[in-house]
Amino acid sequence: MEYLLLGFITGLSLILAIGAQNIFVIEQGLKKQYIFLVCIICSISDLLLIFLGIFLFQYFGSFFNSTIELILNILLFLFLAHFIYGKISIQKNKINFNQEVKSISLIGIITKTLAFTYLNPHVYSDTVFFLGNFSKNLLMIDKYYFGIGASIASFLFFFSIGYLSKMLSKYLQSEMIWRRINLFIIIFMSIIALYVLIEITKFF
Numbered sequence: 001m002e003y004l005l006l007g008f009i010t011g012l013s014l015i016l017a018i019g020a021q022n023i024f025v026i027e028q029g030l031k032k033q034y035i036f037l038v039c040i041i042c043s044i045s046d047l048l049l050i051f052l053g054i055f056l057f058q059y060f061g062s063f064f065n066s067t068i069e070l071i072l073n074i075l076l077f078l079f080l081a082h083f084i085y086g087k088i089s090i091q092k093n094k095i096n097f098n099q100e101v102k103s104i105s106l107i108g109i110i111t112k113t114l115a116f117t118y119l120n121p122h123v124y125s126d127t128v129f130f131l132g133n134f135s136k137n138l139l140m141i142d143k144y145y146f147g148i149g150a151s152i153a154s155f156l157f158f159f160s161i162g163y164l165s166k167m168l169s170k171y172l173q174s175e176m177i178w179r180r181i182n183l184f185i186i187i188f189m190s191i192i193a194l195y196v197l198i199e200i201t202k203f204f
Helices: 002-015 020-031 035-063 066-090 106-118 121-134 140-164 175-201
Strands: none
Touching (some): 002 121, 002 140, 020 140, 035 140
């Protein structure tokens, strides 16, 4: 069960970031337009990509040798370093919440949501690469718990920001709140990076 919690916290840390997709979901909540549809598309997409990453690394795990595992761990560490650096850099950026309400068709909102989801390279790096790679050494049952935990985090996050965005709009649009969230992400992911670095040192 601890892997369910680990997956939840790790998944939440990855998704709790100032990005185009998250701000788009917040905007739809503020506009009261297709909130459930937008949230469910984003959540199910994350679930599919999370388990795709887990099973890809499970499948290719049988072909791993120590050299490949070392290379993957180094790549994972570099990705984490880049991820953390990006979150530190974000602290300097100004967030622009566009609250202008415009009518949009059902097909239009589906297309727009899918574009924000699948045309975002961070979606793949966070779910397929990071979560899949991070879970590669877990037992199969623990992989399921880890993936379910990460997926729950996505569902909880998207539906929370979608439906609470209007009621909490003044807080969600506060740069101070987002900076505190980013600080938590930086600290947690730094701990993960340290763990990966320790794993790398075991090869030498």
